[in-house]
Amino acid sequence: MHEFRFDRVALPASVEALRQDVRDFIAEQRAAGTMPMRHNSWHRFDADFSRQCGLRGYIGMTWPKRYGGQEKTKLERFVVTEELLAAGGPLGAHWVADRQSGHQILAHGTEAARQAILPRIAAGECFIGIGMSEPDTGSDLAAVKTRGTPVEGGWRVNGTKVWTSNAHRAHYLIALVRTAAPTEDRHAGLSQFIVDLSKPGVTVRPVVNLYGSHDFNEVVFEDHFVPDEMVLGQIGGGWKTVGGELVYERAGPDRFMSTYQTLLESMRVLGPDVDDRAACALGRIVAHLATVRRMSTSIAGMLEAGREPNVEAALVKDIGTTLEREIPEVFRDLIAVEPSMGDGSRFSELLGMSTLRSPGFTLRGGTREILRGVIARGLGLR
Ligand SMILES: Cc1cc2nc3c(=O)[nH]c(=O)nc-3n(C[C@H](O)[C@H](O)[C@H](O)COP(=O)(O)OP(=O)(O)OC[C@H]3O[C@@H](n4cnc5c(N)ncnc54)[C@H](O)[C@@H]3O)c2cc1C
Incomplete structure (x- = not known):
């Protein structure tokens, strides 16, 4: 049975020092008018801002210098992100x-792929999408066709991916593809390709979302050619590599901070x-936030130690996304303001955005039910 261990990870002074560097950067960007206070932080596409982050060394921070990285720790990256x-x-x-x-x-690519792509990512000039879901395959990822x-x-490559965020403005997709006919072992015969x-x-x-914006897409491949140098890992080893990718996808601060601006506002x-009712609600939210943040830093520590905490990552995502969904609901109840689509006060706009986007928080990156299944398996319950 899996034993959950969320160690308390103390952030060393050198890591905390980076926090001030980021705050200075944010102040500079705000002064230059390049970073307006906006919602939807990590889904908001702004190539110029990404280039600024690249120039400052905030992308690919943990990667080797020869690929454009800074050779920083996962905890340093945690603080920067x-x-x-938090600043939106x-x-x-x-x-x-x-x-x-x-x-x-970095972990599974060929040397040619690393050299061609990683320095451009670190410079904030190369963007990538996730090609996992398909029209009939979301939760049951092993069923990709x-x-x-x-x-x-x-x-x-032939087939269709769907819900592919930013495919219309990204340079590459990392796609999970079936490279051998299914057998009794459903997880065999899958591979990951870097698609140009x-x-x-x-x-x-385009697929327009509930909020009325074009963030995700349907992507159709018709005899698309992927050269051998763009294969990730071993052919047939895609299930293992995609599992490693999901750990990075699920447990970072983005999984509990999507509505942080709504909380601040x-x-x-x-x-x-505040009255007792509001104080109680606020105290509860802030206490949950502190706890999930601690769990998430603990995962950054485990990744730094070379572990693959996929069960812990599923737990953090489940708790974190439940919290970020709860934030607009709680404050909608406490503050008598109508949510709007950008034509009201800042609070009303944030409330409108959070309310319409929050159903997606517990779907993207793996639904609640699927995460709870992973956790239950980890606990030996299934
Ligand atoms: C905002 C957003 C962005 C996204 N971006 C991307 C992206 O960039 N790339 C990408 O590949 N995908 C992306 N997705 C897709 C996302 O990963 C899928 O929506 C998700 O994995 C669920 O798959 P599905 O939509 O096919 O739902 P289904 O798998 O059809 O699930 C439907 C419902 O059934 C439940 N369910 C399914 N199987 C089980 C089971 N075994 N036990 C219990 N309950 C079950 C699910 O929990 C869910 O409630 C995005 C989704 C959203 C909302």
Whole structure:
């Protein structure tokens, strides 16, 4: 049975020092007008802001210098991303590449892929999407049907991905593809490919979300060619590599800070003299936030130690996304303001955004039910 251990990770002084560096950066960006106070931080696509982050050394921070990295620790990265998220920085362009794709390429990519892609990600000039879900395959990822067939020098890819965030503005996708017919072992015969979205045989079509914006897409592959040098890891080893990617996807501060701006603004609107009901609700939210943050830093510590805490990551995502969904509900109840779509006060806009986007928080990156299944398996209950 899995034993959960969320060690208390003390952030060393050198790590805390970085916090001030990020705050200085944010102040500079605000002064220059390049970072307006916005909601939807890590989903908000702003290529110019990503380039500024790249120039400052805030992308690919943990990677080797020869690939454009800074050779910083996972805890240092944690502090930088946490500060940027707390300030509502528009991190969406580079977010996936920095959070997970770059690690995949570093850990499993060919030398050619590392050299071609990682320095551009670190510079904030190369953006990557996640090609896992398909029209009939979301939670049951092993059922993907996009097919890779071997050809001279690489693979021919056919199939459809869906809900692919930013595919219309990313340079690459990391796609999970079936490269051998299914057998009794459903997890065998899968592989991960780096797909160059600028090459022929890829059609990207918009899917407009509940909020009315075009963030995700349907991506159709028709005889799209992927060269051997763009295969991640071993052919047939995709289930293992995609599992490693999900740890990075699930347990960072982005999984509990999507509505952080709404929380801050709610506290500002409520003011210092709150009644007992509001004090109680606020205290509960802040205490939960502190706890989930501690769990998330603990995961950064485990990753730094070379562990693969996938059960713990599932737990953090489940608790964290439940909290970020709860924040707008709680304050909607406490503050008599109508949510709006940008034509009201800042609070009303944040409330409108949070309310319409929050159903997606517990879907993207693995639904609650699936995460609880992972946790239950870890506990030996299934
Ligand atoms: C904002 C947003 C962005 C996204 N971006 C991306 C992206 O960039 N790339 C990408 O690949 N995907 C992306 N997704 C897709 C996301 O990963 C899937 O929506 C998710 O994995 C669920 O898959 P599904 O939508 O097919 O739902 P289903 O798998 O069809 O699930 C439907 C419901 O059934 C439940 N369910 C399914 N199986 C079980 C089970 N075994 N036990 C109990 N309950 C079960 C689920 O929990 C869910 O409530 C995004 C989704 C959202 C909302």
